[in-house]
Amino acid sequence: MTIQPGITIIGGGLAGCEAAWQAASRGISVTLFDMKPHSFSPAHSTPDLAELVCSNSFRSDDCSSAVGLLKEEMRTLHSLIMSAAAETKVPAGKALAVDRHRFARFITEKMESHPAITVSRREITEIPAASVDHPLTILATGPLTSDPMAKSLQHITGEHLAFYDAIAPIVSADSLDRDIIYQASRYDDGPGDYLNCPLGETEYKNFIKELAAADKVPLKSFEKQKYFEGCLPIEVMLERGEDTLRFGPMKPVGLPDPRTGRDPYAVIQLRKENIAASHYNMVGFQTKLTYSEQKRIFRMIPGMEQAEFERLGSIHRNTFVCGPEVLLASLQLKKRQDILLAGQITGVEGYVESTAMGLLAGINGARLLQDKKIIIPPEITAFGALVRHLTETEPKRFQPSNINFGLFPPIKTKEGKKIPKRMRGTIRAERALEALQSWKRDLDEK
Ligand SMILES: Cc1cc2nc3c(=O)[nH]c(=O)nc-3n(C[C@H](O)[C@H](O)[C@H](O)COP(=O)(O)OP(=O)(O)OC[C@H]3O[C@@H](n4cnc5c(N)ncnc54)[C@H](O)[C@@H]3O)c2cc1C
Numbered sequence: 001m002t003i004q005p006g007i008t009i010i011g012g013g014l015a016g017c018e019a020a021w022q023a024a025s026r027g028i029s030v031t032l033f034d035m036k037p038h039s040f041s042p043a044h045s046t047p048d049l050a051e052l053v054c055s056n057s058f059r060s061d062d063c064s065s066a067v068g069l070l071k072e073e074m075r076t077l078h079s080l081i082m083s084a085a086a087e088t089k090v091p092a093g094k095a096l097a098v099d100r101h102r103f104a105r106f107i108t109e110k111m112e113s114h115p116a117i118t119v120s121r122r123e124i125t126e127i128p129a130a131s132v133d134h135p136l137t138i139l140a141t142g143p144l145t146s147d148p149m150a151k152s153l154q155h156i157t158g159e160h161l162a163f164y165d166a167i168a169p170i171v172s173a174d175s176l177d178r179d180i181i182y183q184a185s186r187y188d189d190g191p192g193d194y195l196n197c198p199l200g201e202t203e204y205k206n207f208i209k210e211l212a213a214a215d216k217v218p219l220k221s222f223e224k225q226k227y228f229e230g231c232l233p234i235e236v237m238l239e240r241g242e243d244t245l246r247f248g249p250m251k252p253v254g255l256p257d258p259r260t261g262r263d264p265y266a267v268i269q270l271r272k273e274n275i276a277a278s279h280y281n282m283v284g285f286q287t288k289l290t291y292s293e294q295k296r297i298f299r300m301i302p303g304m305e306q307a308e309f310e311r312l313g314s315i316h317r318n319t320f321v322c323g324p325e326v327l328l329a330s331l332q333l334k335k336r337q338d339i340l341l342a343g344q345i346t347g348v349e350g351y352v353e354s355t356a357m358g359l360l361a362g363i364n365g366a367r368l369l370q371d372k373k374i375i376i377p378p379e380i381t382a383f384g385a386l387v388r389h390l391t392e393t394e395p396k397r398f399q400p401s402n403i404n405f406g407l408f409p410p411i412k413t414k415e416g417k418k419i420p421k422r423m424r425g426t427i428r429a430e431r432a433l434e435a436l437q438s439w440k441r442d443l444d445e446k
Contacts (some may be wrong), residue, residue, distance in 0.1 A: 052098070081358075170309065
């Protein structure tokens with residue numbers, strides 16, 4: 001294979017290594033920079049590339065789950081990270097978990113021994129200008145991007161770069177009790193865009209009592225308690241007074257309950273996550289409660305007793321761009337098309353999702369250099385659902401996301417009928433993998 005010049009990749013984490021592998025496998029020369037071991041982010045500690053900073057699990061490997069499907073799609077595209085996981089896997093039931101040291105070693109060796117990849121261990125403090133030898137840069141410096149690099153990116157993105165995420169839970173519409181929950185927008189006579197869960201005084205008081213006593217995820221040493229006022233965790237709001245939530249995200253005024261004709265004592269509003277209204281977001285409910293406590297306490301909310309959560313709430317230190325403002329679907333920056341983003345900095349969340357965005361950036365980078373058309377993955381695939389989330393979400397509401405079926409378009413039978421819930425995951429996976437195969441053929445041919 002002739003090696004063509006070249007892509008500079010900054011950040012040798014999951015996304016950077018996957019991007020390097022994809023580009024190099026397509027005959028592109030890659031220079032991959034990582035600041036380790038000279039400098040470490042607060043969460044990294046070993047010299048190897050592709051370090052897993054926390055859990056050693058890539059979550060479910062069951063294809064009928066969204067994250068299982070994404071992994072299968074990545075295998076179809078010969079993901080290096082998926083091969084490394086297969087080589088270094090440890091038993092973990094239905095999850096895919098790895099021996100983290102062997103995993104990182106495997107990937108580091110692949111990077112260091114690839115004839116088209118040069119690994120350079122140094123911190124890059126500025127996004128490079130495009131040059132003849134390195135016409136393209138992929139930035140994959142992750143959620144804990146070093147400060148000078150974050151500043152350099154901010155010069156391009158302006159205000160559309162965030163340093164913390166504030167994620168509210170998402171519930172599946174099917175699991176909500178519509179005899180209790182009612183549709184209404186505040187002070188609006190029309191049918192209303194929101195679903196509202198009404199709480200009486202006793203229910204509210206029980207709810208805040210449990211919330212105050214609930215287990216929270218401890219802050220990491222580098223996660224100073226520095227929240228933006230606009231996205232305070234609900235438990236922090238509660239510390240300010242027992243009515244703070246009732247005057248904030250649980251404000252009931254202008255939302256009369258049709259069963260009583262009066263405003264309830266407090267309300268939790270649910271906003272559509274997608275046009276199909278298959279999933280709803282708990283408005284203003286970002287939280288640092290542990291996942292098990294979120295499930296227990298949020299199921300105390302009237303109408304949410306059986307709630308099924310597609311995603312739970314969280315708040316992390318996280319450097320990410322507002323994709324819908326700054327990214328093209330190719331993952332190029334709109335303002336500097338010689339730069340692609342990859343990994344968690346694009347606004348996805350999680351090891352698998354970050355890797356997936358590295359994989360796409362690597363493919364797209366190679367295609368750009370080879371003057372080939374960028375082909376966006378079909379929206380019914382997990383890849384396509386993530387790209388759509390990054391580029392088509394309403395910018396004001398944009399927050400990072402794991403892959404979940406709430407990001408996919410709704411599915412129906414060929415006759416346009418609803419598919420029973422227990423079969424939806426499997427059918428989605430079959431359709432997505434079929435569509436991905438045909439996308440892959442297009443990539444190979446065009
Ligand atoms: C503390 C923490 C815990 C997490 N735990 C999990 C978890 O358990 N499960 C999960 O699915 N996701 C988790 N995530 C989310 C996320 O998926 C991972 O951080 C993932 O590793 C992101 O992949 P990435 O390739 O985008 O970035 P990273 O894997 O972080 O890679 C970025 C690389 O860039 C390098 N770098 C940074 N700045 C520079 C620079 N200026 N010059 C050169 N190199 C640079 C770093 O050394 C690093 O190697 C966690 C995130 C954090 C911050």
